[in-house]
Amino acid sequence: MPNPTAAMLVIGDEILSGRTRDANMHFLAQELTKQGIDLKEVRIVSDDAAAIERSVKSLSEDYEHVFTSGGIGPTHDDITADCIARAFGKTIDIRADARALLEAHYEKSGLELNAARLRMARIPESATLIENPVSTAPGFTLENVHVMAGVPSVFQAMVASVLPTLTGGAPLLSQTLRVDRGEGDIAATLSSLAKDFGDLSIGCYPFQINGVFGANVVIRGTEGGRIDAAVTRLARDLEQ
Amino acid sequence: MPNPTAAMLVIGDEILSGRTRDANMHFLAQELTKQGIDLKEVRIVSDDAAAIERSVKSLSEDYEHVFTSGGIGPTHDDITADCIARAFGKTIDIRADARALLEAHYEKSGLELNAARLRMARIPESATLIENPVSTAPGFTLENVHVMAGVPSVFQAMVASVLPTLTGGAPLLSQTLRVDRGEGDIAATLSSLAKDFGDLSIGCYPFQINGVFGANVVIRGTEGGRIDAAVTRLARDLEQ
Numbered sequence: 001m002p003n004p005t006a007a008m009l010v011i012g013d014e015i016l017s018g019r020t021r022d023a024n025m026h027f028l029a030q031e032l033t034k035q036g037i038d039l040k041e042v043r044i045v046s047d048d049a050a051a052i053e054r055s056v057k058s059l060s061e062d063y064e065h066v067f068t069s070g071g072i073g074p075t076h077d078d079i080t081a082d083c084i085a086r087a088f089g090k091t092i093d094i095r096a097d098a099r100a101l102l103e104a105h106y107e108k109s110g111l112e113l114n115a116a117r118l119r120m121a122r123i124p125e126s127a128t129l130i131e132n133p134v135s136t137a138p139g140f141t142l143e144n145v146h147v148m149a150g151v152p153s154v155f156q157a158m159v160a161s162v163l164p165t166l167t168g169g170a171p172l173l174s175q176t177l178r179v180d181r182g183e184g185d186i187a188a189t190l191s192s193l194a195k196d197f198g199d200l201s202i203g204c205y206p207f208q209i210n211g212v213f214g215a216n217v218v219i220r221g222t223e224g225g226r227i228d229a230a231v232t233r234l235a236r237d238l239e240q
Numbered sequence: 241m242p243n244p245t246a247a248m249l250v251i252g253d254e255i256l257s258g259r260t261r262d263a264n265m266h267f268l269a270q271e272l273t274k275q276g277i278d279l280k281e282v283r284i285v286s287d288d289a290a291a292i293e294r295s296v297k298s299l300s301e302d303y304e305h306v307f308t309s310g311g312i313g314p315t316h317d318d319i320t321a322d323c324i325a326r327a328f329g330k331t332i333d334i335r336a337d338a339r340a341l342l343e344a345h346y347e348k349s350g351l352e353l354n355a356a357r358l359r360m361a362r363i364p365e366s367a368t369l370i371e372n373p374v375s376t377a378p379g380f381t382l383e384n385v386h387v388m389a390g391v392p393s394v395f396q397a398m399v400a401s402v403l404p405t406l407t408g409g410a411p412l413l414s415q416t417l418r419v420d421r422g423e424g425d426i427a428a429t430l431s432s433l434a435k436d437f438g439d440l441s442i443g444c445y446p447f448q449i450n451g452v453f454g455a456n457v458v459i460r461g462t463e464g465g466r467i468d469a470a471v472t473r474l475a476r477d478l479e480q
Binding site for chain 2 (some may be wrong): 013014015016017018019020021022025026027028029030031032033038039040041042043044045046047048051073074075076077111112114115116117119120134135151153172174182183184185186187188190191194201202203204205206207208213218220
């Protein structure tokens with residue numbers, strides 16, 4: 001059976017403007033690979049309601065899981081929860097279970113649970129809360145969409161809360177063979193290897209260090225024995 | 241007049257599997273911001289023909305410029321050029337102008353221009369070549385899509401070749417005010433500021449350092465005077 005598929009939707013003007021470099025995508029990609037879930041597509045959109053709604057709908061139809069990051073804080077530009085509710089035709093309001101979490105948290109911390117912070121208890125009807133052990137304000141899962149915070153420490157904690165609840169496939173294994181030749185020299189060899197090992201994915205990632213061209217050949221699959229066989233064959237082919 | 245809009249399509253299994261962290265997106269985002277072109281969306285898809293074709297079509301319709309990175313090398317998984325040609329209903333073959341560039345380059349370097357390397361001269365009819373001062377094999381522009389290499393040094397050189405040919409808008413300026421308070425405390429103030437400065441974009445990016453919550457408020461716009469006014473007003477509002 002093929003692995004479950006996933007997509008990620010990153011919501012954030014700050015990445016599109018080049019102000020910050022996304023860290024969540026790289027983290028999620030690695031976690032999903034370990035779990036045997038194939039990340040097939042990532043989209044980054046700005047804090048724009050129409051763009052968020054359109055993207056989440058389309059990704060939710062095309063993939064088994066969708067993970068979002070960003071836009072669920074207390075400020076005016078945090079519109080993700082409302083957009084997700086609209087995308088699925090659900091109502092959204094301050095929900096008692098989320099409110100209770102925030103009340104307990106802010107009482108303990110001595111900070112005021114003001115109107116802005118209460119916005120973080122806006123959760124669509126029928127959504128399941130995602131635990132946030134870092135700063136309490138929860139994420140949520142609605143249908144196949146897991147809605148999480150953009151702050152990396154919170155995002156990572158939420159991913160850790162969600163992933164164990166999902167059924168993964170066989171984890172993706174990989175081996176890398178570094179070749180100190182330009183990829184144009186080894187392309188024919190790789191092509192023939194790819195034909196004979198159709199169950200594996202064979203990627204060639206060129207690099208250039210001090211003017212010397214080389215390539216990392218990464219062979220991925222779910223069966224260690226097949227990857228071993230392909231790497232052995234490649235090493236032999238390249239020696240000839 | 242609003243700034244021109246742009247999207248980026250990153251083609252690469254290695255990013256989706258978490259093996260490498262994308263660097264090109266961050267670079268392009270910064271360059272476009274300087275040039276006054278608004279990057280509105282980024283998509284990352286795998287080396288999959290259907291996904292590439294579908295994404296490039298959709299982005300090309302929705303935005304004024306599309307920049308792609310990855311998948312134009314000599315190996316079997318380099319399928320971008322063919323996919324772009326198909327997306328626009330164009331034929332593609334080894335083109336004389338691109339072939340001549342490669343012939344000159346490989347003759348000089350003493351390497352063989354073999355069949356694999358010749359694939360890098362496959363350019364869709366009617367496309368314009370994008371110069372590659374790093375390793376010669378050109379990118380190309382077809383309609384509003386600029387097709388570039390994934391290797392960061394080559395990608396950056398190609399961006400430098402393409403950007404001067406595009407008409408930008410007013411460069412986006414920004415100022416950042418660091419606030420050592422949780423964003424929940426300043427949300428109402430920001431909301432009121434956003435209402436009064438509708439021509440500016442006001443983003444709030446929370447952080448947590450050693451257990452202390454704070455936020456960077458970034459105010460962006462094309463008129464320096466307006467940004468100054470907004471920052472002054474914000475600083476005053478927060479002092480009260």
